[in-house]
Amino acid sequence: MRYAQLIYLFTALLSLNCAFAQGRFLLPKNVSKEKIKVKIVNNLIVIPVHINGVELSMLLDTGVRSTILFNANSNLKLNNETKVVLTGAGAGEDAEAIKSTHNIINIGTTSAINQTIVHLSDNERNFSSRLGFPVNGIIGYALFKDFIVEINYAREYINLYNKADYKRRNCRSCVTIPLEFHSSKPYALLQMQIGKNSFLAKLLVDTGSGDALWLFEKSHKGITIPDNSFKNNLGLGFNGEVTGVRSKLDRLDLGDFSLEKVNVAYPDSNSINYINRLHFRNGSLGSEVLKRFTVVIDYNSKKMLLKKNKFFDEPFKYDRSGLVIQHNGSDIIAEYDRKIVEEFSGDQQSGGYESIFLATNTVEFKQFKLSPNYEVAAIREESPGSKAGLRVGDKLIKINGKKVRNLKLQDITRYFYRDEGEVLKLEILRGGIAYDYKFTLKKILKD
Numbered sequence: 001m002r003y004a005q006l007i008y009l010f011t012a013l014l015s016l017n018c019a020f021a022q023g024r025f026l027l028p029k030n031v032s033k034e035k036i037k038v039k040i041v042n043n044l045i046v047i048p049v050h051i052n053g054v055e056l057s058m059l060l061d062t063g064v065r066s067t068i069l070f071n072a073n074s075n076l077k078l079n080n081e082t083k084v085v086l087t088g089a090g091a092g093e094d095a096e097a098i099k100s101t102h103n104i105i106n107i108g109t110t111s112a113i114n115q116t117i118v119h120l121s122d123n124e125r126n127f128s129s130r131l132g133f134p135v136n137g138i139i140g141y142a143l144f145k146d147f148i149v150e151i152n153y154a155r156e157y158i159n160l161y162n163k164a165d166y167k168r169r170n171c172r173s174c175v176t177i178p179l180e181f182h183s184s185k186p187y188a189l190l191q192m193q194i195g196k197n198s199f200l201a202k203l204l205v206d207t208g209s210g211d212a213l214w215l216f217e218k219s220h221k222g223i224t225i226p227d228n229s230f231k232n233n234l235g236l237g238f239n240g241e242v243t244g245v246r247s248k249l250d251r252l253d254l255g256d257f258s259l260e261k262v263n264v265a266y267p268d269s270n271s272i273n274y275i276n277r278l279h280f281r282n283g284s285l286g287s288e289v290l291k292r293f294t295v296v297i298d299y300n301s302k303k304m305l306l307k308k309n310k311f312f313d314e315p316f317k318y319d320r321s322g323l324v325i326q327h328n329g330s331d332i333i334a335e336y337d338r339k340i341v342e343e344f345s346g347d348q349q350s351g352g353y354e355s356i357f358l359a360t361n362t363v364e365f366k367q368f369k370l371s372p373n374y375e376v377a378a379i380r381e382e383s384p385g386s387k388a389g390l391r392v393g394d395k396l397i398k399i400n401g402k403k404v405r406n407l408k409l410q411d412i413t414r415y416f417y418r419d420e421g422e423v424l425k426l427e428i429l430r431g432g433i434a435y436d437y438k439f440t441l442k443k444i445l446k447d
Contacts, residue, residue, distance in 0.1 A: 025143060034109055042413075043210040045059065047158065049136075052076060055073075056072075061139070066118050066141075082099050100119060149161075150294065168305075176255065182281075188202070204285065205290075209287060211287075213262060225266050230247075248264065262289065263288060288316070318445070320442055328373045375396065396428055419441070
């Protein structure tokens with residue numbers, strides 16, 4: 001999706017009170033690089049992964065140390081299971097999970113044995129509904145520690161390089177960002193400007209966040225919420241909804257690259273109690289910024305290489321409807337395919353036909369298809385969607401005359417990022433009755 005639905009996988013907050021010793025990911029002998037085709041959805045990287053021989057889709061996330069499953073395939077068998085507790089973003093309670101050891105993970109031709117996996121079995125705590133397609137889990141440190149990883153957002157692939165064989169390309173248009181690590185997670189010290197305040201902030205480099213920036217109020221004297229801001233739902237964390245304030249950053253510097261009017265979110269302290277104890281950290285750098293580059297991440301050398309791509313000059317946009325839409329299962333619907341059938345009839349005599357009639361009939365063939373359900377998950381107060389009368393739980397049927405069952409969730413959300421003044425017409429189903437709503441998108445932040 002070009003402009004991400006602002007879903008924030010706040011998996012950077014994951015905390016486990018245990019340490020794991022795991023096997024390394026290895027490429028086949030005499031192979032120095034593996035190219036993996038991925039999907040970029042809502043700025044997030046979805047990669048194909050096999051665990052114990054079962055194919056899954058997982059998010060590639062620099063913000064997590066542990067490999068996590070939250071929507072496991074029923075065919076998947078995990079080994080050596082014990083209970084653990086997870087702490088993450090959101091206002092809910094901590095989550096119970098299963099820790100499993102001695103598993104085998106394959107990504108392309110790479111493989112790793114003795115892998116520890118955390119299975120979050122409560123399906124209500126996974127993010128698939130907000131992404132609009134099934135995602136089985138998250139993988140991060142286990143892969144980044146063993147390879148130099150190149151992420152090509154524009155062409156939707158990653159390269160995994162053997163560290164010993166990797167030769168850094170001579171790139172005059174690239175910049176190198178030093179990284180430092182805390183609990184095996186990468187952090188960058190970046191220059192930014194809010195109003196007249198210019199300062200350095202230490203940010204978690206988080207490919208698992210679809211947003212541009214998160215900043216934690218009062219974690220630095222320069223980090224204050226501007227008057228030009230609005231309250232909003234920031235997304236879904238492990239422990240529930242994350243709320244806060246949205247605004248714009250005047251400038252963000254990444255080496256010699258500068259980005260202006262960058263989206264920034266300030267999460268409420270109640271939603272990030274765990275982070276408040278991390279005094280060295282001021283926020284997160286997410287994939288709405290990172291997607292503007294081809295990114296090479298080298299944990300071993302503690303460096304990140306950036307080369308700008310075709311997305312670099314895109315303006316930072318935000319939702320102007322106030323609606324959060326999520327996928328909520330599917331219905332089986334019947335569609336009819338009409339075909340013309342021609343039949344010959346007549347009397348057969350002496351091996352031939354005395355008379356032949358051509359009969360033409362129209363026959364209807366019933367076909368059953370899965371139709372996705374999309375519903376309103378949250379509404380911003382005083383937003384265009386709220387003022388129009390839409391409610392949480394409304395089932396979306398059409399948007400601007402198009403049936404949403406033929407659209408992906410990211411296609412629906414794209415409508416909400418259109419320019420101020422655009423009119424949206426929604427048909428919804430509430431209590432089995434269809435209603436029509438119309439509202440005009442409104443710009444909230446001043447230029």
